[in-house]
Amino acid sequence: MLLKYFYDDRLAQASYMIGCPDAGTAMVIDASRNIEPYLQAAEQHELSITHVVETHIHADYTPGTRELAALTNATIGLSAEGTEDWQYIFPDDNLQLLHDGDVIQLGAVKIEVMHTPGHTPEHISFLVTDLAVGDQPVGAFTGDFLFVGDVGRPDLLEKAAHVVGTANTGAHQQYANIERFKDLPDHLQIWPGHGAGSACGKALGAVPSTTLGYEKLFNPAFNQANEETFVNWLLADQPEVPGYFAHMKWLNKRGAPLLRELPQAQHIREMPSDDIVPPDALFIDTRPPADFAKRHLPGTINMPISENNFTTYIGYYVDYDKPVFFIAYENDVMDVLEALFSIGIDNVPGYFTDEVLADASGTIKLLTPEEIYKSGMKILDIRSASEHTSERIDGTMHIHMGEIPQRLGDIPKDEPLAIHCGGGIRSVIVTSILQKAGFDNIVNMSDGIDGWQKAGLPIVQS
Structure with a gap:
Protein backbone atom coordinates (compact mmCIF):
# COMPACT_ATOMS: atom_id res chain seq x y z
CA MET A 1 0.00 0.00 0.00
CA ASN A 252 -19.98 21.83 -4.35
CA LYS A 253 -23.31 20.04 -4.41
CA ARG A 254 -23.36 20.67 -8.18
CA GLY A 255 -19.64 20.39 -8.90
CA ALA A 256 -17.38 23.34 -9.67
CA PRO A 257 -16.70 24.25 -13.31
CA LEU A 258 -13.43 23.08 -14.80
CA LEU A 259 -10.73 25.73 -14.52
CA ARG A 260 -9.75 25.26 -18.14
CA GLU A 261 -13.25 26.41 -19.13
CA LEU A 262 -13.02 29.71 -17.24
CA PRO A 263 -12.03 33.03 -18.86
CA GLN A 264 -8.41 33.86 -18.08
CA ALA A 265 -7.75 36.80 -15.75
CA GLN A 266 -6.06 39.61 -17.70
CA HIS A 267 -3.10 41.68 -16.54
CA ILE A 268 -4.52 45.21 -16.74
CA ARG A 269 -1.79 47.79 -17.36
CA GLU A 270 -3.99 50.89 -17.32
CA MET A 271 -4.78 52.84 -14.17
CA PRO A 272 -7.93 51.57 -12.42
CA SER A 273 -11.11 53.48 -13.23
CA ASP A 274 -14.85 52.85 -12.97
CA ASP A 275 -14.82 51.80 -16.61
CA ILE A 276 -12.33 49.03 -15.80
CA VAL A 277 -13.26 48.13 -12.22
CA PRO A 278 -17.03 48.49 -11.68
CA PRO A 279 -17.94 50.33 -8.45
CA ASP A 280 -19.71 47.26 -7.08
CA ALA A 281 -16.71 44.96 -7.65
CA LEU A 282 -14.58 43.69 -4.77
CA PHE A 283 -11.19 45.34 -5.34
CA ILE A 284 -8.50 43.95 -3.08
CA ASP A 285 -4.84 44.77 -2.53
CA THR A 286 -2.95 41.60 -1.67
CA ARG A 287 0.31 43.19 -0.52
CA PRO A 288 1.47 42.89 3.11
CA PRO A 289 -0.34 45.15 5.62
CA ALA A 290 2.74 47.29 6.26
CA ASP A 291 3.06 48.08 2.55
CA PHE A 292 -0.66 48.79 2.24
CA ALA A 293 -0.61 51.13 5.25
CA LYS A 294 2.17 53.22 3.69
CA ARG A 295 0.49 53.60 0.29
CA HIS A 296 -2.60 52.23 -1.42
CA LEU A 297 -5.34 53.17 -3.84
CA PRO A 298 -8.27 54.68 -1.89
CA GLY A 299 -11.23 52.31 -1.93
CA THR A 300 -9.20 49.11 -2.12
CA ILE A 301 -9.37 46.55 0.69
CA ASN A 302 -6.21 45.02 2.07
CA MET A 303 -6.26 41.22 1.84
CA PRO A 304 -2.65 40.05 2.30
CA ILE A 305 -1.83 36.89 0.36
CA SER A 306 1.09 36.36 2.75
CA GLU A 307 -1.37 35.34 5.47
CA ASN A 308 -2.41 31.69 5.75
CA ASN A 309 -5.96 32.87 6.51
CA PHE A 310 -6.30 34.74 3.20
CA THR A 311 -9.18 32.56 2.00
CA THR A 312 -11.06 32.88 5.29
CA TYR A 313 -10.64 36.64 5.36
CA ILE A 314 -11.78 37.26 1.79
CA GLY A 315 -14.54 34.72 2.35
CA TYR A 316 -16.12 37.06 4.89
CA TYR A 317 -16.65 39.75 2.26
CA VAL A 318 -16.91 38.22 -1.21
CA ASP A 319 -20.17 38.46 -3.15
CA TYR A 320 -20.11 35.65 -5.70
CA ASP A 321 -22.46 37.58 -7.99
CA LYS A 322 -19.89 40.36 -8.45
CA PRO A 323 -16.41 40.41 -9.98
CA VAL A 324 -13.17 40.45 -8.03
CA PHE A 325 -10.12 42.47 -9.11
CA PHE A 326 -6.82 42.54 -7.26
CA ILE A 327 -3.47 44.29 -6.97
CA ALA A 328 -0.44 42.08 -6.34
CA TYR A 329 3.30 41.98 -6.63
CA GLU A 330 4.18 40.19 -9.88
CA ASN A 331 5.60 37.17 -8.07
CA ASP A 332 2.35 36.70 -6.13
CA VAL A 333 -0.15 36.78 -9.01
CA MET A 334 -0.44 33.04 -9.60
CA ASP A 335 -0.60 32.40 -5.86
CA VAL A 336 -3.49 34.86 -5.52
CA LEU A 337 -5.38 33.29 -8.43
CA GLU A 338 -4.93 29.79 -7.01
CA ALA A 339 -6.18 30.95 -3.60
CA LEU A 340 -9.24 32.65 -5.13
CA PHE A 341 -10.08 29.59 -7.23
CA SER A 342 -9.71 27.37 -4.15
CA ILE A 343 -12.90 28.87 -2.71
CA GLY A 344 -14.75 29.17 -5.98
CA ILE A 345 -14.02 32.82 -6.70
CA ASP A 346 -13.93 32.28 -10.45
CA ASN A 347 -15.19 35.68 -11.64
CA VAL A 348 -11.79 37.39 -11.78
CA PRO A 349 -11.68 39.50 -14.97
CA GLY A 350 -8.29 41.01 -14.28
CA TYR A 351 -5.54 42.13 -11.95
CA PHE A 352 -3.03 44.96 -11.52
CA THR A 353 0.55 44.87 -10.39
CA ASP A 354 2.15 47.39 -8.06
CA GLU A 355 3.20 49.90 -10.73
CA VAL A 356 -0.33 51.36 -10.52
CA LEU A 357 0.53 52.51 -6.99
CA ALA A 358 3.18 55.05 -7.97
CA ASP A 359 0.93 58.01 -7.21
CA ALA A 360 -1.46 56.32 -4.76
CA SER A 361 -2.55 58.61 -1.93
CA GLY A 362 -4.19 56.22 0.54
CA THR A 363 -2.54 55.60 3.91
CA ILE A 364 -3.46 54.08 7.27
CA LYS A 365 -2.48 55.85 10.46
CA LEU A 366 -0.74 53.55 12.94
CA LEU A 367 -0.56 54.27 16.66
CA THR A 368 1.16 52.24 19.34
CA PRO A 369 -0.85 50.73 22.18
CA GLU A 370 0.71 53.24 24.56
CA GLU A 371 -0.38 56.18 22.41
CA ILE A 372 -3.91 54.83 22.16
CA TYR A 373 -4.09 54.17 25.91
CA LYS A 374 -2.92 57.69 26.75
CA SER A 375 -5.35 59.27 24.27
CA GLY A 376 -8.38 57.62 25.84
CA MET A 377 -9.93 57.08 22.40
CA LYS A 378 -12.57 54.43 21.82
CA ILE A 379 -11.33 51.01 20.74
CA LEU A 380 -13.00 48.44 18.48
CA ASP A 381 -11.98 44.79 18.94
CA ILE A 382 -12.60 42.84 15.72
CA ARG A 383 -11.33 39.42 16.90
CA SER A 384 -13.52 36.34 17.35
CA ALA A 385 -15.99 36.11 20.21
CA SER A 386 -13.88 33.47 21.97
CA GLU A 387 -10.74 35.61 21.73
CA HIS A 388 -12.61 38.63 23.10
CA THR A 389 -14.11 36.64 25.96
CA SER A 390 -10.77 35.11 26.91
CA GLU A 391 -8.88 38.41 27.23
CA ARG A 392 -9.83 41.94 26.28
CA ILE A 393 -9.13 45.60 26.79
CA ASP A 394 -11.65 46.99 29.27
CA GLY A 395 -14.42 49.06 27.72
CA THR A 396 -13.82 48.06 24.10
CA MET A 397 -16.58 47.57 21.56
CA HIS A 398 -16.60 44.12 19.99
CA ILE A 399 -17.69 43.33 16.44
CA HIS A 400 -16.22 40.31 14.68
CA MET A 401 -14.39 41.26 11.50
CA GLY A 402 -16.79 39.24 9.36
CA GLU A 403 -19.77 41.27 10.61
CA ILE A 404 -18.30 44.71 9.93
CA PRO A 405 -20.10 45.44 6.61
CA GLN A 406 -23.48 44.59 8.15
CA ARG A 407 -22.87 46.64 11.30
CA LEU A 408 -21.44 49.89 10.00
CA GLY A 409 -24.29 51.74 11.70
CA ASP A 410 -23.11 50.51 15.11
CA ILE A 411 -19.64 52.00 14.68
CA PRO A 412 -19.10 55.63 15.81
CA LYS A 413 -18.13 57.88 12.92
CA ASP A 414 -17.84 61.26 14.62
CA GLU A 415 -14.95 60.58 17.01
CA PRO A 416 -11.51 58.94 16.85
CA LEU A 417 -11.62 55.13 16.88
CA ALA A 418 -8.76 52.65 17.18
CA ILE A 419 -9.11 49.21 15.58
CA HIS A 420 -7.34 46.23 17.11
CA CYS A 421 -7.01 42.49 16.63
CA GLY A 422 -4.48 39.97 17.93
CA GLY A 423 -1.29 41.07 16.22
CA GLY A 424 -2.17 43.90 13.85
CA ILE A 425 -3.02 42.05 10.62
CA ARG A 426 -6.80 41.64 10.73
CA SER A 427 -7.21 45.20 11.99
CA VAL A 428 -5.60 46.59 8.82
CA ILE A 429 -8.15 44.64 6.76
CA VAL A 430 -11.01 46.11 8.78
CA THR A 431 -9.51 49.59 8.76
CA SER A 432 -9.39 49.46 4.96
CA ILE A 433 -13.04 48.37 4.85
CA LEU A 434 -14.04 51.25 7.12
CA GLN A 435 -12.03 53.72 5.02
CA LYS A 436 -13.88 52.54 1.93
CA ALA A 437 -17.17 53.05 3.82
CA GLY A 438 -16.28 56.70 4.53
CA PHE A 439 -14.78 56.49 8.04
CA ASP A 440 -11.94 59.00 8.11
CA ASN A 441 -11.26 59.26 11.84
CA ILE A 442 -9.85 55.79 12.48
CA VAL A 443 -6.41 54.47 13.37
CA ASN A 444 -4.90 51.01 13.49
CA MET A 445 -3.36 49.72 16.72
CA SER A 446 0.07 48.39 15.83
CA ASP A 447 0.74 44.85 17.10
CA GLY A 448 -2.82 44.49 18.42
CA ILE A 449 -3.59 43.11 21.84
CA ASP A 450 -0.23 41.31 21.82
CA GLY A 451 1.49 44.69 21.72
CA TRP A 452 -0.88 46.03 24.38
CA GLN A 453 0.12 43.24 26.76
CA LYS A 454 3.82 43.57 26.00
CA ALA A 455 3.52 47.24 26.91
CA GLY A 456 2.20 46.20 30.35
CA LEU A 457 -1.18 47.86 29.80
CA PRO A 458 -4.25 46.56 31.70
CA ILE A 459 -6.15 43.52 30.38
CA VAL A 460 -9.39 41.88 31.50
CA GLN A 461 -9.13 38.07 31.51
CA SER A 462 -11.90 35.51 31.92
Missing part, protein backbone atom coordinates in the same frame (compact mmCIF):
# COMPACT_ATOMS: atom_id res chain seq x y z
CA LEU A 2 1.18 3.52 -0.78
CA LEU A 3 -0.14 6.61 1.02
CA LYS A 4 0.61 10.24 0.10
CA TYR A 5 -0.42 13.26 2.16
CA PHE A 6 -1.08 16.75 0.75
CA TYR A 7 -1.84 19.86 2.78
CA ASP A 8 -3.13 23.33 1.92
CA ASP A 9 -1.98 25.67 4.69
CA ARG A 10 -4.43 28.44 3.80
CA LEU A 11 -7.43 26.15 4.08
CA ALA A 12 -5.90 23.90 6.77
CA GLN A 13 -7.15 21.16 4.43
CA ALA A 14 -5.69 17.69 3.98
CA SER A 15 -6.10 15.42 0.98
CA TYR A 16 -4.66 12.02 0.29
CA MET A 17 -3.69 9.57 -2.42
CA ILE A 18 -3.78 5.88 -1.61
CA GLY A 19 -2.67 3.23 -4.04
CA CYS A 20 -1.53 -0.32 -4.68
CA PRO A 21 1.88 -0.33 -6.41
CA ASP A 22 1.44 -3.92 -7.58
CA ALA A 23 -1.86 -3.13 -9.29
CA GLY A 24 -0.67 0.31 -10.41
CA THR A 25 -3.90 2.01 -9.32
CA ALA A 26 -4.64 4.85 -6.94
CA MET A 27 -7.50 6.82 -5.40
CA VAL A 28 -7.47 10.50 -4.34
CA ILE A 29 -9.57 11.59 -1.37
CA ASP A 30 -10.89 15.18 -1.06
CA ALA A 31 -8.67 16.64 -3.78
CA SER A 32 -7.93 20.35 -3.72
CA ARG A 33 -8.64 22.35 -6.87
CA ASN A 34 -4.95 22.58 -7.72
CA ILE A 35 -4.56 19.02 -9.01
CA GLU A 36 -0.95 19.19 -10.19
CA PRO A 37 0.50 17.61 -6.99
CA TYR A 38 -1.64 14.49 -7.45
CA LEU A 39 -0.65 14.12 -11.08
CA GLN A 40 3.02 14.48 -10.18
CA ALA A 41 2.75 11.94 -7.35
CA ALA A 42 0.96 9.42 -9.57
CA GLU A 43 3.63 9.80 -12.25
CA GLN A 44 6.43 9.50 -9.71
CA HIS A 45 5.06 6.21 -8.36
CA GLU A 46 3.87 4.90 -11.76
CA LEU A 47 0.22 4.78 -10.70
CA SER A 48 -2.98 5.45 -12.60
CA ILE A 49 -5.57 7.47 -10.70
CA THR A 50 -8.70 5.37 -11.15
CA HIS A 51 -10.93 6.87 -8.43
CA VAL A 52 -11.46 10.39 -7.08
CA VAL A 53 -13.75 10.52 -4.04
CA GLU A 54 -15.15 13.04 -1.57
CA THR A 55 -16.08 12.51 2.06
CA HIS A 56 -18.89 15.10 1.91
CA ILE A 57 -20.19 18.29 0.30
CA HIS A 58 -17.53 20.69 1.52
CA ALA A 59 -18.34 24.15 2.89
CA ASP A 60 -14.86 25.64 3.16
CA TYR A 61 -13.21 25.00 -0.20
CA THR A 62 -13.83 23.98 -3.80
CA PRO A 63 -12.60 20.43 -4.44
CA GLY A 64 -10.73 19.44 -7.57
CA THR A 65 -12.74 16.24 -7.97
CA ARG A 66 -14.19 17.01 -11.40
CA GLU A 67 -10.92 18.62 -12.52
CA LEU A 68 -8.85 15.56 -11.66
CA ALA A 69 -11.37 13.05 -13.02
CA ALA A 70 -11.59 14.94 -16.32
CA LEU A 71 -7.83 14.64 -16.89
CA THR A 72 -7.40 11.04 -15.70
CA ASN A 73 -10.74 9.51 -16.74
CA ALA A 74 -11.12 8.37 -13.14
CA THR A 75 -14.41 7.33 -11.57
CA ILE A 76 -15.90 9.96 -9.26
CA GLY A 77 -17.09 8.46 -5.96
CA LEU A 78 -19.71 10.50 -4.08
CA SER A 79 -21.93 9.77 -1.12
CA ALA A 80 -25.48 8.59 -1.82
CA GLU A 81 -26.28 8.74 1.90
CA GLY A 82 -28.08 11.46 3.84
CA THR A 83 -31.21 13.46 3.25
CA GLU A 84 -32.76 14.14 -0.14
CA ASP A 85 -31.85 17.84 0.04
CA TRP A 86 -28.15 17.04 0.31
CA GLN A 87 -27.57 14.64 -2.55
CA TYR A 88 -24.91 15.49 -5.13
CA ILE A 89 -26.12 16.57 -8.56
CA PHE A 90 -22.84 16.45 -10.52
CA PRO A 91 -23.23 16.59 -14.33
CA ASP A 92 -20.57 13.93 -14.94
CA ASP A 93 -21.30 10.49 -16.43
CA ASN A 94 -18.48 8.64 -14.65
CA LEU A 95 -20.15 8.69 -11.22
CA GLN A 96 -20.24 5.95 -8.61
CA LEU A 97 -22.71 6.67 -5.81
CA LEU A 98 -21.43 5.25 -2.54
CA HIS A 99 -23.43 3.68 0.30
CA ASP A 100 -22.50 2.47 3.75
CA GLY A 101 -20.73 -0.88 3.38
CA ASP A 102 -19.69 -0.43 -0.26
CA VAL A 103 -16.13 -1.47 -1.10
CA ILE A 104 -13.62 0.05 -3.52
CA GLN A 105 -10.79 -2.35 -4.37
CA LEU A 106 -7.36 -1.10 -5.47
CA GLY A 107 -5.42 -4.33 -5.94
CA ALA A 108 -4.66 -5.55 -2.43
CA VAL A 109 -6.03 -2.39 -0.82
CA LYS A 110 -9.62 -2.69 0.38
CA ILE A 111 -11.50 0.55 1.05
CA GLU A 112 -14.83 0.25 2.83
CA VAL A 113 -17.36 3.09 2.88
CA MET A 114 -18.74 4.09 6.31
CA HIS A 115 -21.67 6.49 6.59
CA THR A 116 -20.63 8.94 9.33
CA PRO A 117 -23.25 11.72 9.33
CA GLY A 118 -23.23 14.62 11.74
CA HIS A 119 -20.94 17.23 10.29
CA THR A 120 -23.19 16.87 7.23
CA PRO A 121 -26.01 14.37 6.56
CA GLU A 122 -24.24 12.70 3.63
CA HIS A 123 -20.77 12.46 5.20
CA ILE A 124 -18.83 9.24 4.65
CA SER A 125 -15.49 7.93 5.89
CA PHE A 126 -13.23 5.32 4.28
CA LEU A 127 -11.90 2.35 6.28
CA VAL A 128 -8.70 0.96 4.74
CA THR A 129 -7.33 -2.59 4.93
CA ASP A 130 -4.04 -3.62 3.33
CA LEU A 131 -4.81 -7.23 2.45
CA ALA A 132 -1.19 -7.81 1.44
CA VAL A 133 -0.35 -7.53 5.14
CA GLY A 134 -3.42 -8.83 6.97
CA ASP A 135 -7.18 -8.67 7.39
CA GLN A 136 -7.23 -5.95 10.08
CA PRO A 137 -7.91 -2.35 9.01
CA VAL A 138 -4.85 -0.11 9.02
CA GLY A 139 -6.51 3.32 8.97
CA ALA A 140 -9.48 5.49 8.16
CA PHE A 141 -9.92 8.64 6.12
CA THR A 142 -12.35 10.45 8.40
CA GLY A 143 -12.88 13.69 6.49
CA ASP A 144 -14.65 16.19 8.74
CA PHE A 145 -16.01 13.59 11.15
CA LEU A 146 -12.98 12.93 13.34
CA PHE A 147 -10.00 15.25 13.73
CA VAL A 148 -6.93 15.19 15.93
CA GLY A 149 -8.32 16.30 19.28
CA ASP A 150 -11.77 17.24 17.98
CA VAL A 151 -14.75 16.24 15.84
CA GLY A 152 -16.43 18.10 13.01
CA ARG A 153 -18.91 20.78 14.00
CA PRO A 154 -22.56 19.84 13.34
CA ASP A 155 -23.96 23.36 12.96
CA LEU A 156 -22.76 24.43 9.50
CA LEU A 157 -25.95 23.51 7.66
CA GLU A 158 -27.93 25.54 10.17
CA LYS A 159 -25.59 28.53 10.29
CA ALA A 160 -24.36 28.61 6.68
CA ALA A 161 -27.24 27.10 4.70
CA HIS A 162 -30.00 28.10 7.20
CA VAL A 163 -31.46 24.58 7.51
CA VAL A 164 -33.13 24.94 10.91
CA GLY A 165 -32.77 22.11 13.42
CA THR A 166 -29.85 20.35 11.79
CA ALA A 167 -27.26 21.37 14.40
CA ASN A 168 -28.85 19.38 17.23
CA THR A 169 -29.56 16.41 14.96
CA GLY A 170 -25.98 16.45 13.70
CA ALA A 171 -24.57 16.56 17.23
CA HIS A 172 -26.51 13.40 18.16
CA GLN A 173 -25.27 11.75 14.96
CA GLN A 174 -21.70 12.61 15.85
CA TYR A 175 -22.23 10.94 19.21
CA ALA A 176 -23.38 7.79 17.39
CA ASN A 177 -20.28 7.94 15.18
CA ILE A 178 -18.01 8.13 18.21
CA GLU A 179 -19.77 5.15 19.79
CA ARG A 180 -19.32 3.20 16.54
CA PHE A 181 -15.63 4.02 16.35
CA LYS A 182 -15.08 2.94 19.95
CA ASP A 183 -15.49 -0.62 18.68
CA LEU A 184 -12.67 -0.29 16.16
CA PRO A 185 -9.11 -1.31 17.10
CA ASP A 186 -6.86 1.17 18.90
CA HIS A 187 -4.06 0.72 16.34
CA LEU A 188 -6.24 2.27 13.61
CA GLN A 189 -4.54 5.28 12.06
CA ILE A 190 -6.77 8.34 11.63
CA TRP A 191 -6.21 10.50 8.54
CA PRO A 192 -8.42 13.60 9.01
CA GLY A 193 -9.57 16.18 6.49
CA HIS A 194 -8.37 19.26 8.37
CA GLY A 195 -5.78 20.53 10.80
CA ALA A 196 -5.45 23.46 13.19
CA GLY A 197 -6.95 26.69 11.88
CA SER A 198 -9.94 25.18 10.11
CA ALA A 199 -13.39 26.60 10.87
CA CYS A 200 -14.88 23.08 10.56
CA GLY A 201 -14.21 22.46 14.26
CA LYS A 202 -13.27 24.37 17.38
CA ALA A 203 -10.05 22.79 18.68
CA LEU A 204 -8.32 20.89 15.90
CA GLY A 205 -4.79 19.71 16.59
CA ALA A 206 -1.84 20.66 14.42
CA VAL A 207 -0.50 17.10 14.20
CA PRO A 208 -1.29 15.71 10.71
CA SER A 209 -2.49 12.28 11.85
CA THR A 210 -3.24 10.27 14.96
CA THR A 211 -4.39 6.84 16.11
CA LEU A 212 -7.82 5.90 17.33
CA GLY A 213 -6.33 4.68 20.60
CA TYR A 214 -4.76 8.06 21.26
CA GLU A 215 -8.02 9.85 20.48
CA LYS A 216 -9.92 7.54 22.83
CA LEU A 217 -7.57 8.67 25.58
CA PHE A 218 -7.32 12.39 24.91
CA ASN A 219 -10.01 13.62 22.51
CA PRO A 220 -12.86 15.23 24.52
CA ALA A 221 -15.38 13.68 22.13
CA PHE A 222 -14.52 10.21 23.48
CA ASN A 223 -14.65 11.30 27.09
CA GLN A 224 -18.05 12.89 27.64
CA ALA A 225 -20.19 11.36 30.39
CA ASN A 226 -23.23 10.69 28.23
CA GLU A 227 -25.00 11.72 25.04
CA GLU A 228 -26.50 14.88 26.52
CA THR A 229 -23.18 16.22 27.79
CA PHE A 230 -21.58 15.31 24.45
CA VAL A 231 -24.19 17.29 22.51
CA ASN A 232 -23.88 20.31 24.83
CA TRP A 233 -20.08 20.21 24.60
CA LEU A 234 -20.07 19.90 20.82
CA LEU A 235 -22.52 22.74 20.17
CA ALA A 236 -20.78 25.20 22.51
CA ASP A 237 -18.10 27.71 21.49
CA GLN A 238 -17.92 26.90 17.79
CA PRO A 239 -16.13 29.62 15.78
CA GLU A 240 -17.81 32.17 13.53
CA VAL A 241 -18.84 30.84 10.12
CA PRO A 242 -17.27 32.64 7.14
CA GLY A 243 -19.96 33.99 4.84
CA TYR A 244 -18.64 32.16 1.78
CA PHE A 245 -19.54 28.75 3.27
CA ALA A 246 -23.14 29.05 2.05
CA HIS A 247 -22.04 29.46 -1.56
CA MET A 248 -19.53 26.63 -1.24
CA LYS A 249 -22.32 24.29 -0.18
CA TRP A 250 -24.40 25.34 -3.18
CA LEU A 251 -21.50 25.06 -5.64
